[in-house]
Amino acid sequence: xxxxxxxxxxxxxxxxxxxxxxxxxxxxxxxxxxxxxxxxxxxxxxxxxxxxxxxxxxxxxxxxxxxxxxxxxxxxxxxxxxxxxxxxxxxxxxxxxxxxxxxxxxxxxxxxxxxxxxxxxxxxxxxxxxxxxxxxxxxxxxxxxxxxxxxxxxxxxxxxxxxxxxxxxxxxxxxxxxxxxxxxxxxxxxxxxxxxxxxxxxxxxxxxxxxxxxxxxxxxxxxxxxxxxxxxxxxxxxxxxxxxxxxxxxxxxxxxxxxxxxxxxxxxxxxxxxxxxxxxxxxxxxxxxxxxxxxxxxxxxxxxxxxxxxxxxxxxxxxxxxxxxxxxxxxxxxxxxxxxxxxxxxxxxxxxxxxxxxxxxxxxxxxxxxxxxxxxxxxxxxxxxxxxxxxxxxxxxxxxx
Ligand code: ATP
Ligand code: MG
Numbered sequence: 001x002x003x004x005x006x007x008x009x010x011x012x013x014x015x016x017x018x019x020x021x022x023x024x025x026x027x028x029x030x031x032x033x034x035x036x037x038x039x040x041x042x043x044x045x046x047x048x049x050x051x052x053x054x055x056x057x058x059x060x061x062x063x064x065x066x067x068x069x070x071x072x073x074x075x076x077x078x079x080x081x082x083x084x085x086x087x088x089x090x091x092x093x094x095x096x097x098x099x100x101x102x103x104x105x106x107x108x109x110x111x112x113x114x115x116x117x118x119x120x121x122x123x124x125x126x127x128x129x130x131x132x133x134x135x136x137x138x139x140x141x142x143x144x145x146x147x148x149x150x151x152x153x154x155x156x157x158x159x160x161x162x163x164x165x166x167x168x169x170x171x172x173x174x175x176x177x178x179x180x181x182x183x184x185x186x187x188x189x190x191x192x193x194x195x196x197x198x199x200x201x202x203x204x205x206x207x208x209x210x211x212x213x214x215x216x217x218x219x220x221x222x223x224x225x226x227x228x229x230x231x232x233x234x235x236x237x238x239x240x241x242x243x244x245x246x247x248x249x250x251x252x253x254x255x256x257x258x259x260x261x262x263x264x265x266x267x268x269x270x271x272x273x274x275x276x277x278x279x280x281x282x283x284x285x286x287x288x289x290x291x292x293x294x295x296x297x298x299x300x301x302x303x304x305x306x307x308x309x310x311x312x313x314x315x316x317x318x319x320x321x322x323x324x325x326x327x328x329x330x331x332x333x334x335x336x337x338x339x340x341x342x343x344x345x346x347x348x349x350x351x352x353x354x355x356x357x358x359x360x361x362x363x364x365x366x367x368x369x370x371x372x373x374x375x376x377x378x379x380x381x382x383x384x385x386x387x388x389x390x391x392x393x394x395x396x397x398x399x400x401x
Contacts (some may be wrong), residue, residue, distance in 0.1 A: 011073025189287030
């Protein structure tokens with residue numbers, strides 16, 4: 001016997017009352033897109049889950065893909081049986097044997113969603129439990145913390161039995177929570193911030209500032225590759241690349257060195273806000289973290305943040321570096337992030353920017369750049385857009401955005 005089905009469970013979704021239907025259909029669409037590389041599979045929406053008919057496909061690559069979908073709480077391997085007590089007992093025993101590795105405990109969790117099935121869930125628990133006990137050595141029942149939970153779900157057309165469950169990614173389905181403009185450097189933190197933003201159901205677009213020829217094509221490619229990784233969790237993602245050289249040169253010429261970083265960030269944020277508005281994003285997300293270096297102090301944040309009224313999501317703000325690195329490794333962005341590259345933000349900047357910049361001074365110094373609004377508008381207008389998707393290349397689908 002092989003596992004012929006996968007049962008996808010939602011978790012947090014079931015709590016969401018009125019929004020529930022919207023959440024579920026968003027998730028179902030995402031799951032269908034995710035399973036495109038496996039055309040033989042058939043996904044079916046049930047009341048509070050998705051059943052996937054494997055149609056002979058190996059389950060493990062499918063489970064891997066599903067583990068990248070936010071909104072999924074658990075993924076169970078299942079066998080399908082006809083709605084017949086003897087067949088259910090036989091199938092449950094077989095499924096149990098595949099999962100059982102030695103002495104241990106188990107329980108049966110039967111649910112009769114199809115009320116016309118003549119055997120009730122309590123009776124199913126007893127009947128199937130007894131059948132497994134009689135036919136297996138060295139096992140006992142533990143209804144509280146069993147090693148193996150044999151789940152039986154009786155639906156109208158069939159019964160699904162599962163013993164092996166993998167954790168899902170959790171969170172909410174991407175697309176139910178609006179859109180944020182993610183400021184993406186080539187570093188470790190911002191892709192993790194993007195991942196965590198997606199996890200709360202928020203769609204993202206990427207925004208990268210680069211300064212050719214001071215930063216290379218390779219540095220830009222790195223950000224493209226990072227965005228590509230994020231498409232595994234976020235589906236289609238637009239990446240905006242802003243040419244920042246002209247503005248950085250002006251900042252270097254006109255602003256006292258100790259404030260050039262603060263002013264540069266303020267300008268970046270202004271551009272981010274405008275690109276966000278232009279693309280219907282309601283927030284900016286970034287990889288800022290409270291730390292010791294100049295760009296990461298609360299003073300610095302205070303002096304920079306005021307240029308926008310847009311909410312700024314900072315998902316990694318309180319994390320330790322080690323926690324961020326952990327996530328980066330888990331989601332596959334770490335190895336890309338550590339490739340050597342030139343950072344547009346550091347290339348023009350003094351080695352010791354102010355760790356406690358003053359807001360009033362930042363405002364005053366900023367006025368040394370007379371045509372700031374114009375420079376910002378031009379940067380927004382001239383931004384380049386790159387389209388990324390998990391399963392396709394740019395040319396194939398750019399018209400779909
Ligand atoms: P990261 O690891 O994401 O680079 P960091 O710890 O190096 O972050 P900073 O360099 O101070 O911190 O940058 C803080 C945040 O500002 C970044 O996480 C990113 O969101 C944004 N940012 C910095 N440089 C750029 C850039 N060149 N393009 C777009 N966003 C940037
Ligand atoms: Mg950085």
